[in-house]
Amino acid sequence: MLLDPSDTAARPLRSVAEERQFVAAHTTRAPVPLVPEISVRVASEVTPLWHATEAWLSQRGIEPPFWAFPWAGGQVLARYVLDTPNLVRGLRVLDFACGGGLVGMAACLAGAAHVSAIDTDSLALTAATMNAEDAGLTLETPSRESDDHDYVGHDLTQRFDVLLAGDVFYDAHAAARFVPWFRELAGGGLRVLVGDPGRTYAPHEGVTVRFEADVPVPEGLEGKTTLRARVLEVHSAR
Numbered sequence: 024m025l026l027d028p029s030d031t032a033a034r035p036l037r038s039v040a041e042e043r044q045f046v047a048a049h050t051t052r053a054p055v056p057l058v059p060e061i062s063v064r065v066a067s068e069v070t071p072l073w074h075a076t077e078a079w080l081s082q083r084g085i086e087p088p089f090w091a092f093p094w095a096g097g098q099v100l101a102r103y104v105l106d107t108p109n110l111v112r113g114l115r116v117l118d119f120a121c122g123g124g125l126v127g128m129a130a131c132l133a134g135a136a137h138v139s140a141i142d143t144d145s146l147a148l149t150a151a152t153m154n155a156e157d158a159g160l161t162l163e164t165p166s167r168e169s170d171d172h173d174y175v176g177h178d179l180t181q182r183f184d185v186l187l188a189g190d191v192f193y194d195a196h197a198a199a200r201f202v203p204w205f206r207e208l209a210g211g212g213l214r215v216l217v218g219d220p221g222r223t224y225a226p227h228e229g230v231t232v233r234f235e236a237d238v239p240v241p242e243g244l245e246g247k248t249t250l251r252a253r254v255l256e257v258h259s260a261r
């Protein structure tokens with residue numbers, strides 16, 4: 024298989040074609056547990072793909088494969104969007120930190136006018152594009168040549184009406200950047216909704232809980248078979 028830690032000859036993935044081949048080789052398409060009307064490519068072998076050492080992955084230019092699982096925060100947010108289509112219908116939506124693109128796909132199905140997806144991991148953008156194509160949906164992603172796939176700090180209020188983010192509060196450094204930026208965007212009129220299963224760095228103040236559900240998750244990743252997850256609307260600091 025492609026992801027064999029004993030394969031010392033492996034080299035970084037360089038082209039979209041190689042990334043597509045990698046995603047196809049390591050995933051199987053399956054319905055998302057809380058959102059069975061959407062299927063995404065999921066790591067067919069959780070253990071080798073996830074537990075390959077970071078050094079082994081980085082040697083090959085591969086980030087940990089966050090894109091290969093629909094995370095609990097993404098699942099709860101996608102469920103909420105599908106069940107509350109007026110949130111996005113006819114609007115311009117950004118799936119921020121899209122991973123495999125589940126949330127953006129839900130926005131497409133709910134009738135958004137236009138859905139973009141962004142992630143700093145180019146494999147995630149490739150996986151999200153493939154997942155959307157499989158479902159006959161369109162997620163706009165930035166060009167591979169564009170050097171800035173980190174939108175944090177950008178004023179997106181003229182480009183989008185709604186920012187959706189699934190499961191982004193698992194890292195202290197990242198959350199410390201995301202939360203004030205989300206509040207800035209909310210202050211500028213953009214609606215910001217985040218799906219979160221109680222990750223350590225999620226904000227507790229200046230948010231409103233819009234929805235919650237028990238989400239089935241892979242025990243090998245989360246240490247549990249379900250997580251209680253919530254959709255938080257993030258408000259302006261002002």
Ligand SMILES: C[S@@+](CC[C@H](N)C(=O)[O-])C[C@H]1O[C@@H](n2cnc3c(N)ncnc32)[C@H](O)[C@@H]1O
Nearest residue numbers: 089093094096097120121122142143144189190
């Ligand atoms: C836990 S995954 C969630 C993926 C997806 N939203 C879901 O719920 O299944 C977190 C994602 O955040 C992405 N990410 C981290 N920092 C980012 C940034 N500054 N801008 C965009 N994406 C980022 C990672 O590459 C990863 O795909």
